[in-house]
Amino acid sequence: MKRSDLALYLVTDSGLLLGRPLETVVAQAVKGGVTMVQLREKSASSYEFYQLAMALKKCLSAYRVPLIINDRLDIALACNAEGLHIGQQDLPYEVARRLLGKNKIIGLSVESVEDARKADKLDVDYIGISPVFHTPTKTDTAPALGLEGIREISRICHHPSVGIGGINEQNVAGIITSGADGIAVVSAIMSAPDPEKAARTLKELVIQVQNK
Amino acid sequence: MKRSDLALYLVTDSGLLLGRPLETVVAQAVKGGVTMVQLREKSASSYEFYQLAMALKKCLSAYRVPLIINDRLDIALACNAEGLHIGQQDLPYEVARRLLGKNKIIGLSVESVEDARKADKLDVDYIGISPVFHTPTKTDTAPALGLEGIREISRICHHPSVGIGGINEQNVAGIITSGADGIAVVSAIMSAPDPEKAARTLKELVIQVQNK
Numbered sequence: 248m249k250r251s252d253l254a255l256y257l258v259t260d261s262g263l264l265l266g267r268p269l270e271t272v273v274a275q276a277v278k279g280g281v282t283m284v285q286l287r288e289k290s291a292s293s294y295e296f297y298q299l300a301m302a303l304k305k306c307l308s309a310y311r312v313p314l315i316i317n318d319r320l321d322i323a324l325a326c327n328a329e330g331l332h333i334g335q336q337d338l339p340y341e342v343a344r345r346l347l348g349k350n351k352i353i354g355l356s357v358e359s360v361e362d363a364r365k366a367d368k369l370d371v372d373y374i375g376i377s378p379v380f381h382t383p384t385k386t387d388t389a390p391a392l393g394l395e396g397i398r399e400i401s402r403i404c405h406h407p408s409v410g411i412g413g414i415n416e417q418n419v420a421g422i423i424t425s426g427a428d429g430i431a432v433v434s435a436i437m438s439a440p441d442p443e444k445a446a447r448t449l450k451e452l453v454i455q456v457q458n459k
Numbered sequence: 460m461k462r463s464d465l466a467l468y469l470v471t472d473s474g475l476l477l478g479r480p481l482e483t484v485v486a487q488a489v490k491g492g493v494t495m496v497q498l499r500e501k502s503a504s505s506y507e508f509y510q511l512a513m514a515l516k517k518c519l520s521a522y523r524v525p526l527i528i529n530d531r532l533d534i535a536l537a538c539n540a541e542g543l544h545i546g547q548q549d550l551p552y553e554v555a556r557r558l559l560g561k562n563k564i565i566g567l568s569v570e571s572v573e574d575a576r577k578a579d580k581l582d583v584d585y586i587g588i589s590p591v592f593h594t595p596t597k598t599d600t601a602p603a604l605g606l607e608g609i610r611e612i613s614r615i616c617h618h619p620s621v622g623i624g625g626i627n628e629q630n631v632a633g634i635i636t637s638g639a640d641g642i643a644v645v646s647a648i649m650s651a652p653d654p655e656k657a658a659r660t661l662k663e664l665v666i667q668v669q670n671k
Contacts, residue, residue, distance in 0.1 A: 292548035293530055318505055320533035325554045336504035342537045
């Protein structure tokens, strides 16, 4: 995995699609420049999750965009996803690595400086710094870390990173200049009237700041 | 797996423990004669599920009682459980078998005659005929099959089987004489004031009817 794969990281939320099919929104977002997609389903049955994962895997393979599965290592194995994203309440990292092997991407959510110190000692492929800002998308999050949090965590933990939580066009620049390799977004793309356009705008902002 | 392993199959429910630790109740039930244990956790985080599975695995290994994980193949892999139980809304059987291999036990819930016909063509290790009677333990179940349902499904589907749903001391005999190899219980043991005694009584009833 390259750091540039994290530039614009889309996390799905089936509740924010405004009635559109998930695959349609994801495909549009990828056309707009999304570099990685995480399928996150917290209320689907295993069967529904598996079906969605298989559909996204097929769609994303055509664009050579990696598919990452949130939490559910069994779904990641079942659809042969490129990787797994785990939070602090999911399977321990060491267990996930043992079951997935060395060739899969494993990302880990880091919600505090303490988490960052621990993550730095693991061979995770990337970290998600979460949440940067307050977000209504996810209700079980730790306190917002702010841009100062990104700076501090980036000093402590040397893995590639994305910031996540409340990110939109207005605050992209701060996330990148504070040390993250990319931005992870949910509603800014999932609920956008034009997901392709929203993705393109966000991607251009990330690249602009990185090239400064 | 032998048919006798299904004689008294305990399905856990952390909500029915009356404040007692899960491991304590399961250990008492196993002393009373439980032959197989399914860990079922529908609201736990993956981390909590994994921790419970590891604790039960350790406890059950000492008694040589197989541990079966409900739905979550990743947890089954993580704790090296003896098997997995899947319902009609879980991973497809073929996918589960491919990921778990031939040496693990895979059980499948059968909720209708149609499910039974399909299950008969699969190399599942056992089926759970569900629900036999109406049960308040599980709210997402299909209509009760009754003893006639067990008889019909047993004629169609030749795998070892347990009946589940609303089973107690009063109706054990009918379940076994209708064709099931054993009974699966939740509240009859999980909420019993004395789980060991409850298990012993149920087990004796099963054996009595089988020996007639």
